[in-house]
Amino acid sequence: MTKPKVLISDKMDPNAARIFEERGCDVDIITGETPEELKARIGEYDGLAIRSSTKVTRDILDAATNLKVIGRAGIGVDNVDIAYASSKGVVVMNTPFGNSITTAEHAISLLLAVARQIPQADARTQRGEWPKKDFMGVEVTGKTLGLIGAGNIGAIVASRAQGLRMKVIAYDPFLTADRAMELGVEKVDLGTLLKRADFITLHTPLTDETRNILSRERLEAAKPGVRIVNCARGGLIDEAALKDLLDSGQIAGAALDVFETEPPADDHPLFGTPGFICTPHLGASTTEAQVNVALQVAEQMADYLVNGGVTNALNVPSLSAEEAPRLKPYITLGEKLGSLVGQLEGADVTSLTVEVEGAAAELNITPIASAVLAGLMRTFSDTINMVNAPILAKERGLDVRETRHAREGDYHTLLRVIATTPERRREVAGSLFGDSQARLVEIAGTRIETELEGEMIYIVNEDAPGFIGRLGSTLGEAGVNIGNFHLGRRLPDKHRGGDAVLMLTLDQRPTREVQDAVCALDGVKKVRALSF
Incomplete structure (x- = not known):
């Protein structure tokens, strides 16, 4: 390998x-x-x-x-x-x-530095001055820290700030009441945070929703004398507005480790502004x-x-290395069932439901559904995999649903795929034999057990005596050898008649002429060559 x-x-x-x-x-x-x-x-x-x-x-x-x-x-x-x-x-x-503690510590360092104007005092002292009277700082003890973003880094900052005896409030749409209680912070809306916070630190990614989250309007609405620290991402703060409000005294101080454009221009307006300090994106810079x-x-x-384990991925669901081996046979089964539906229905599928029951219901269904989609869509594109299949399905407007059933049926584990087209509803189901061998167990309401491997042909015909013989002769005359033969009967009433479903594994893919010859046999309703 x-x-x-x-x-x-x-x-x-x-x-x-x-x-x-x-x-x-x-x-x-x-x-x-x-x-x-x-x-x-x-x-x-x-x-x-x-x-x-x-x-x-x-x-x-x-x-x-x-x-x-x-x-x-x-x-x-x-x-x-x-x-x-x-x-x-x-x-x-x-x-x-990996760098959460480091970034949180840098935020706390800048918070203390901006509170006591340490960089400015250091610079003047090293120039030979003794400007003791020019630097009157503020204590952080008893002050209110407002977190914008209470995820992993924000939570560490909250803990460190509480150790400094600060009161911590937080704005985060994803922060639950239970998590806020666990962190010992008060959950508030953004407007309340701006009005109450003596210090504000930002700990949120840069997205369309968070870009300029501290806009001019919001900065103007903040508590007079607030001090702001950003060690998250550039672009969260309106830098021009920050400059103006520092000049006016509305904002007492600001410390940035990140800028909208990095590195910033030599003549960046904030450089040299009273109350402003900065570092060159050092949040993660520790050994x-x-x-x-x-x-x-x-x-x-x-x-x-x-x-096959997926951890901290930004574009697919996580899948632990422990889960991956358990899911691997289900992913194989899902891809084969999806491929079967795709080959039978082409690009006409408008909605897809993936159902699991039995042992499969205890697993992470999302990767299985992605595998079904990959199998389905690979029918008309060879660049499809589990990563891009959900994205392309969404672009096509394909409605995808996942359903988990606690019930137990005839199989200890079952995966069912239901595809809807403008003309019909197509159901196929599969199971694992020996917990690893993927098998088709049902198609079109008919019980049939077969592996989906290699070159195959799918036939629906009227259930009548002599058909199998005629089929064998037709394939034999065309030089096509049958590897495996699987038959299922869809009977209207426990008696003779109805339809039969055949799945044959062949030694080579049947040509168009062979398929036409099979289709011409009496009683044949559908013929489709399949490849797995």
Whole structure:
């Protein structure tokens, strides 16, 4: 078996390469390349490990014909075109927790620095001055800290601030009452936070919803004398408005570790503004954090490439390395059932329901549904996989539903796929034999047990004596050998008559002429060649 091949294109802890190798990957470390050099090289790699220097653009992704995963050692993925990576079927991961403590500590450091004007006092003292009377700071004890974002980093900042005897309030649409109680913070709306907070720190990603979350209007509505710290992302604060309000004294101080454009221009308006301090995006810059994120990204990428585990992915559901082996046979079954539906119904499917029952109902159904979609849509595109199938299904307006049943039926585990087209409803169901062998067990309301493998032909015919003989003769005369023969009968009433469903495994794909000859047999209602 060929080992997955990984490229580390930015400088990171050398132990990352060791982890890749120990977990069964080949790894190359080639840093500092130009986009054109990376574009020429990337086609041979299954994984790409980066920090912030490498820009993974559309051009790079188009050239990355074998790429399966991009791992960002850190939180921000502004340098990766995630949407396009998703459309190409590439998983994008980051390491959101590896530098959480470091970033939180930097926020607290800047909070204290802006409260006591430490950088300004240091600069003047080192110039030979003794400006003691010019720097009257404020205590943080007893003050109110307003968190905008109470996720992992925000929670650590809250804990550290409480240790400084600050009262902490938080605005976060995803913060539940129970989580707020656990953190010891008061959940408030943004308007209330602005009115009450003596200090504000930001801990939210940059999205369309959070861009300029501290706009001019909101900054003007903040409590007079507020001090603001941003170690999250540039673009969360209206920098021009911040400059004006620092000049007016409405805002007493601000500390930025991030800017809307990085690096900022030499003549950035905030530089030299009284009450303003800044650092060059140092939130994650500690030895411990850089080691942590490098090791974590290597572990995550190797787990995905070797075992199928998905951790901290930004464009697919998470799937632990422990879950992956249990789900693997179900994913295989889902892909085959989806492929069967796709080959029978083509691109006419308008809605798809994936149902699980028995042992399957205890598993994570979302990856199984993604596998069904991948099988379905691969019928008309060979670039479809579990990553981009849900995205392309959404673009096509395909309604996808997942249903879990606690009931137990005739099979210990069952996966059912229900596809709707403008003309009909198509149901197929499958199970696992021996917990690993994927089998079709039902199609079109008819019980039939068969593996979906290789070249097959699907036939629906009137159930009448002599048909199987005529079918065998027709295939034999055409030189087509039957490998396996499976028959199911759909009877109207326990008596003779009705329809029969046949699934035959063939040694070669039947030509159009062979299919036409089978279709011409008396009683045949449908013929379809299948390939798995």
